[in-house]
Amino acid sequence: MTGKLRDGICRAINGEFGGDYRIYTEKIEQRFERPCFFVEVKSSDTQLFRGNRYHMQSRLLVTYYPLYKDKNEDMAKTAQRLSQCLEVTEPDGSPLRCSSCSHTFEKDCLLTDIGFDFFVIREPAEEDSELMWEYKLNFKEG
DSSP states (O other): OHHHHHHHHHHHHHHHHGGGSEEESSOOSSOOOSSEEEEEEEEEEEEEEETTEEEEEEEEEEEEEOOSTTHHHHHHHHHHHHHHHTSEEOTTSSOEEOSEEEEEEOSSOEEEEEEEEEEEEOOOOHHHHHHHHHOOOOOOOO
């Protein structure tokens, strides 16, 4: 699911900013073209909630590298646009609202930390359900 979240964020950024901005999902140390975005997964946590329902939390980091000219103004406008376009993404065709979005302005880049908090339902494996039917309680009264 985390990979689908990352892909949904990339689609949302591309829809908002268009083809003039490169979007990278892997870090490259040199020769990236500005302006551009890096989208990476920071953390992912899955916990069993009840039955086959799981609570998931994912945090992703979007780093924006502006052109060198008027970068402070560009980063401020980009932060607003990112907040709007990332509020609701569609990782697997269904809308998913982010639970948090914060921006940090660095010297040469804008860092946007996005959090998602949601539930998923996993279908039980066929093997597991068949095993449960074979389970019987044997006890004696008295």
